[in-house]
Amino acid sequence: MRNCKQAFSLLLMILMVFGLWGSTVFGATVNNDETITLKIIHTNDTHARYDYNIGKTIGYAKLKTIITQESPDLTVDAGDTFHGQSFATIEKGGSIAEIMAAVGFDAMAPGNHDFNYGSARLLELGALANTKILGANVRYTDSGEPFFNDSYLIKEINVNGEIIKIGVFGLISPDIYSDTAPSNVEGLTFGTEESIIETAKTSVAALKAQGCDVIVALTHMGDSNNGELMRSEVVAQEVPGIDVIVDGHTHDIENSEVNGTLIVQTGCYFSAVGEVEITLKEHDLEEAAVSGAEGDKDQISGQAEIPTNDTEGVVTQVDEPSYTVENKTESLITASQATDELIPADPTVANLIATIEAREDPIKNEVIGNTPVKLGGNNGNIWEDVRLGEVNLGRALADSYLFGTGADVAIENAGGIRAEIAAGDITKGQVIDVLPFGNYLVTKKVSGADILRMMETSIEIGVNNQVAMDKNDNSWPGNSGSYLQWGGIKAQYDLSKAKGNRVFSAKIGGVDLDPNQMYTIACNNYLATSSDYPELKTASILNEYSACDEVFTTYLQEAGSERFLAAVNNLNITAGTTPESLSDPQPIATAQKQSSNNPKTGYGEGDWFRALLGVLCF
Secondary structure, eight states: OHHHHHHHHHHHHHHHHTTOBOOOEEOOEEOTTSOEEEEEEEEOOOTTOOSOBTTTBOOHHHHHHHHHHHOOSEEEEOSOOSOSSHHHHTTTTHHHHHHHHHHOOSEEOOOGGGGTTOHHHHHHHHHHTTSEEBOTTOEETTTOOBSSSBSEEEEEEEETTEEEEEEEEEEEOGGGGGTSOGGGGTTEEOOOHHHHHHHHHHHHHHHHHTTOSEEEEEEEOOOOOSSSSOOHHHHHHHOTTOOEEEEESSOOEEEEEETTEEEEEEOSTTSEEEEEEEEEEEOOHHHHHHHOOTTOTTSOOSEEEEOOSSTTOEEEEOOOOOEEEEEEEEEEEETTTOOTTTSOOOHHHHHHHHHHHHHHHHHHTOEEEEESSOBSOSSSOHHHHHHHSOOHHHHHHHHHHHHHHOOSEEEEEGGGOOOOBOSEEEEHHHHHHHSTTOOEEEEEEEEHHHHHHHHHHHHHHHHHHHHHHHTTOSOOOTTEETOEEEESEEEEEOTTSOTTOOEEEEEETTEEOOTTSEEEEEEETTGGGOTTOHHHHTSOEEEEEEEHHHHHHHHHHHSOHHHHHHHHHSOSEEEOOOOTTSOOOOOOOOOOOOOTTSOOSSSEOOBOOHHHHTOOOO
16 A cells, blocks of 8 residues: 555656656756856846846847856746736737747746736746746636646756756745736635745655755745735745745845855846856765755755645655755846847847837837827927926826726826827827836825825925926936826915925815825836835735736727816816915925835926916826
8 A cells, every 4th residue: 555655646746747857958067176066047027128228138139148158057037027018018928928938948937917918828928938837836716726737847957977957846926916907817826825835845845856956946926024025035944955046026136045045036127137056066875864954955855755635644765866055156147247249149039029029010000099189298398398297198197097997096207208199199109108118007005195295295396397497407306207197186286385385275086185084096116116205105005907008008998088088188286376264284294315226117207387387288
């Protein structure tokens, strides 16, 4: 009976692998001291940034060159890859998947935004990218069966006739339910922190039992200190046997060791590519049997407990690892370092990118709406106009966010609006030009008092922007782009009053704003983290939605001309004089300058109230 159980357990493990034993590849570096060095190239949170931008993004053509130059033994991505820029959203991630296939990724973890086209589409994208999407904790709610086709990956490296095995599994944060639209993950469960820890332990045990010398976890979790997200550090602390965690989600630069596990992350938006080097030493099995202590992450045992439905459990020895991990280091190749002289673009991938861009041109020319008036400002300089006052395009964008989320109030930062739209037909390409950053929509809960403070902050930013404009000063305030365009609220302010004490009337949904009431506010994900608005930054995200350009496109197609024109033609925030019957309210503290550490959609906002000057934007 014992032998039957062992055989059945072995069969279960083989089924978990689902045929993931790839062909053996020749690689690694043999050092003079007879140690061996493995290399892992990794990316995360590229958010569909795909091409080289000097000093900002590396892009896939240069990544391919890095792979050619470095000859890594494993190339992986930690998620949030297929969504975020119009280049990707036009083809529902297919363009990015096609490029990934040309570059050559072994595996990736699913990111929350990779579900933005729906879970079924994500499976298709994995196949198009010719890579394994590894998310061991993602299961069907009804059956409990794994959602992704592959539980883990084992890659064999041939070093002078000796085989080194690298085992890889993936996890995604269970907090995804608020990180993508609920419909995108309908019918799926992502577990809890406790169940994910058990899933990780099971994966490590199975990989050890297969004789893996190195175990890598791809995690879309991150190093969050806000107390809400599950952290990759917890996995490292609670799960013995993981050598490296390639992390993502929080857009941090990580390079730390926790409980013997190296945790790495490259930041975001293709600003860097990571390279992990792992030094291995051939290991004496007899010595290892004596000296190997439980929980020693670098001393890999050839035995693993494979959980079964039998309470007795079964320990099945399948293979013995041959090497001990001696050292692990991480280094970054940054966009600033990726010059054409040092890292030229791979011509094959560069040509593929050009081909995709050309085929998307007709899509960008697709007509999706019409406007009888120009959407923009009065001066023909949209960069200035959106920082100096309320513009009809800003109102239309904010109204589209209300339409897409059902929020009470919506805002768009001036720096996120990058182009005007001429009167006439509106194309997808024009919408993309207006909103080129690939930001997505989020909702949060804030109080009425918070909204008033945010409005006061925006007014002050507009005042400072106008001062710079009047001086013909090329150096505008650093937070000029944080001026807000509003929707869902009607308000009046008095510039003769002191800073923080200017708004004297505000209505939401036609009802006086209640400072103590909680309201739902919609904004882009960049603005949601802006330190200019700490009231917004510290509020928890309720939900995440599609890219802002997608939301605006749907609005133009479905909201109807009556609603659209009402938003275009009717001012939301106007200047006036405080009625004598109103006593001066207590000043509302204004927010501080935004942190330069936050990813930026643009430069700032202004709402310098042209109503005060008698200039209205229609």
